[in-house]
Amino acid sequence: MQEILVLNSGSSSVKFALYRVDDDALPLAYSGHFSGLATSQCAVSLTRWTQDTNNDALPTAYHYDAQALASQGLRPAMTHEDAVLMLMSWFDQREEKGTLAAIGHRVVHGGQTYHEAVRLTADDVAVLERFSSLAPLHQPHGLAPIKLLMKQMPDVPQIACFDTAFHAHQPQQARQFALPRELTAKGLIRYGFHGLSYDYIQRTLSSVLPDGASRARVIVAHLGNGASMCAIRDGISVASTMGFTALEGLPMGTRSGALDPGLVLHLISHEEMSVEDVSTLLYKRSGLLGVSGISSDMRELLASDAPEAQEAIELYCYRAAREIASLAGALGGLDQLVFTAGIGEHAAPVRARIVAQCEWLGMQLDPQANGHHAECISLPDSRVGVWVIPTDEERVIASDCLALLKEAD
Template sequence: MNEILVLNSGSSSLKFALYAAEDAPESNSVPALKALALHYSGHFSGIGTKEAAVSLKEVAENGETRKSDDEALNACGLRAADNHNDAITQLMTWLESRDDAAPLKGIGHRVVHGGQRFREAVVLSEDDVAELETLSSLAPLHQPHCLAPVKLLMQRYPDVPQVASFDTAFHADQPWVAKQFALPRELTQKGLIRYGFHGLSYDYINRTLPDVLPEDAARERVIVAHLGNGASLCAIHNGKSVASTMGFTALEGLVMGTRSGTLDPGLVMHLIEQEGMSTQEVSTLLYKKSGLLGVSGISSDMRELLKSDAPEAHEAIELYCYRIAREIGSLVAALGGLDQLIFTAGIGEHAARVRERVAAQCAWLGVQLDSEANARDEQGIASAESRVGVWVIPTDEERVIASDCLTLLASD
């Protein structure tokens, strides 16, 4: 038995998961997902801030989860991290010192942007990392933080393979017409196209659908709603991504926690030319001060907004749901119909009122919810009369990364 470590690094966070890995078939398949047993998971949050914290969960063989208290964390040598290097150093020191440690087979990383060349998971070389760094301008809030742990761990463990799984890869084979902007061809040839994101989440849902849907359920035309602090939709036709709401960057599409989603490009020019804002100020506005936070003026957290009686909170929720329902209509057109609608990620999995509002605006498609099942966050939430299956399926991006890692290293 070997171990696979998965890292998901953000601007102020580091999520990790450690899997015990059996041998997997040499294909990126459902069996590869099932060949992994989650042993530990954790999260360094608020890195370098006053809110810095760390959490650790252990998963027993029977599936029971135990969260470590402060005393247990201290015994593991884990504490709030001052910076990302500190978090990585703490994590690896603890992993190496465990009594139950097994050989580390590989380390898998979530990398947000793979550009046009990286269309599937790869075992990284130093040249690959250098090329991926050139894509940082396409995902400035994510790419540098995804790659920093790779470089650090290549130095610390030169003999342990580092595997990158890309958020863009699931969308790489979309039809060319779905990826194009109506720009001059020379700009398109430079890579100014729609890439799509949240691909690891969509990949997981797509792989697990056969285990969730009844055998006789139609599954040719599926829309997955990944609704979290970042949010997007993906149209999946016969298991392949054919359209998505995110495009050149992770800013396009739906209203998000702090991101604006789609807006008129002329508005950006107005902010620069008429409001006197710099490009950096516009970037900060659209990425960090808009979305649910900007509309409500209260919070980017859907849980807080749902509890609030403020009219601004209700307006933010209404806009959030309206944009989802409107974009579902767009993706239904790309699919030529709809068989199944899947909700996933934090809001999608836990906000029954959001699902209810979206479903009500999709009644024209034949979407009808079982209100009691929806209120209980059950897996199947469509009513018996619904012409479209509606499901709540928790996503697991870390397991997809570990599966990619296991499959690549088994084939090598």
């Protein structure tokens, strides 16, 4: 039995999923995540998936908090490397373990070099490290497990799947800034991110929509701690709210999203902030946290009566509605709107406020369906379908790994 392990590393977390290879199928065997890495609040959640007689997946969940980890002799403040080594040790001790065919990794930035999944060499890793300044919250953490496992398991293919790859075929005008041509030639363009999430949605949408429903012009709203939107025409990305870095576009948990570049110059020249100060401000102290002064977590803001919390939510929804209008213009109309990721999948009031500001596009929300987080949350006579579809970046990575392995056979 062959298996494919997927690792999705964030700034303080590692999500993982282990799939069994069954011809072209990839049944999920284990999934989970390490959270709070490098903090005293480190925790691990692990779910084992089994199949019942109807071939339905049955989960058995385990959770280990910092105290439980310490009781096992493990440091509560684990690093990403600690987490990966612990995970590999767990999987190696299973009685039913198979042969690890590949390990797939989410890598946020592939630059202009990588437009599809690739089996990594040391030279590839060196190239990818050069893109760390373009995705400082993600790229270093995504590469750390790769470098570790290339040493620990040199015979197991390490395969990278890129968030930027899904947007690589956008038209030139969607990717180009109005900068001197020599800077564009150096790669100062709009790359777009969250591509693995968008790829999953576009692969899944045809099985979700009713017969006859058009999926020619789709906007996917990936709303989580990081947030972006993508305009997809006939399964291909044509425009995205994120650009040169994952800082542009929508306001996010702690990131500012788009702002006047003159404001950055003002912060440096008049507020006497250093480049590092400005980076910290825009990446870690802005967004929902900066506007509210309370939290970067939308759940806390929705539960708060503070006017600052409501202001942050209103700004978030307003900016989202504006971006939907812009992307609809790039598509020449709109057939379907899909909400996904943490906020998109679970924050019904946020979805309702956004859709209310987009009624002029032909959206009609079904309040009851929205409140129950139904798959379809638009009314039957809504001209634009509105959907809630959970994303699954890990499955896209596993599928791309399997395809790459078959090509190599």
